[in-house]
Amino acid sequence: MEKLTQKRIKTLILECVQDGMMKSIEEINTYLIKKGIIIESGSSALRTALFNLKKENIYFKNPEKGYYILESQSKENTDQNPGTYDFSDFITIEKSTQKETYLVVSILPDGSFALNSHLLMYFPERKAEIKIKNDCSQIALLLNGNKKMSLGKNGRAKNYSILDKVKEYGKELPVYYIGKWDDKEKIWIGNLSAHNPNRSKKYKKY
Secondary structure (H helix, E strand, O other): OHHHHHHHHHHHHHHHHOOOOOEEHHHHHHHHHHOOOOOOOOOOHHHHHHHHHHHHOOOEEEEEOOEEEEOOOOHHHOOOOOOOOOOOOOOOOOOOOOOOOOEEEEEOOOOEEEEOHHHHOOOOOOEEEEEEOOOOOEEEEEOOOOOOEEOOOOOEEEOHHHHHHHHHOOOOOOEEEEEEEEOOOOEEEEEEEOOOOOOOOOOOEO
């Protein structure tokens, strides 16, 4: 039943944005309600459907936070007018709202353990089991772990145990963990860094 519901939600989302106009999450949710799909408050069903659509449909985009659009599949053919100039040796630069975003966990001086928005999308229920290596060199987040911790709506939670563990090894806060998502195992593993790569061009590993 859950898979059927997700399939229906994704179908209706694509219907909502098929006019090529940018739509907010609120507009999409209103469209779903009109079609008989009512998502309960606190449910991650819509967030999950939007996230999976971005992975499954290359034309379904999220150009701004909270807004979605379905780009025209014929867009690639609109620039083929040869005109006076020969652009055969050129490539078209696609629209970009920000630079490449790394999946980052931050540990802040106030005791906050925070996932950035791109990493949080892999945890639609905002819960994960958190494991830290004895020397603090790595942190692992398990989607299907046995001892999950709530991460909060913004992916942030207070955890003084992790804070004390990092301080024990003399690391100057804040510190960051940069890693990649393993879709097969549903696990993210991050390596310790002194800098957030989303804010600076270079970062060093300890």
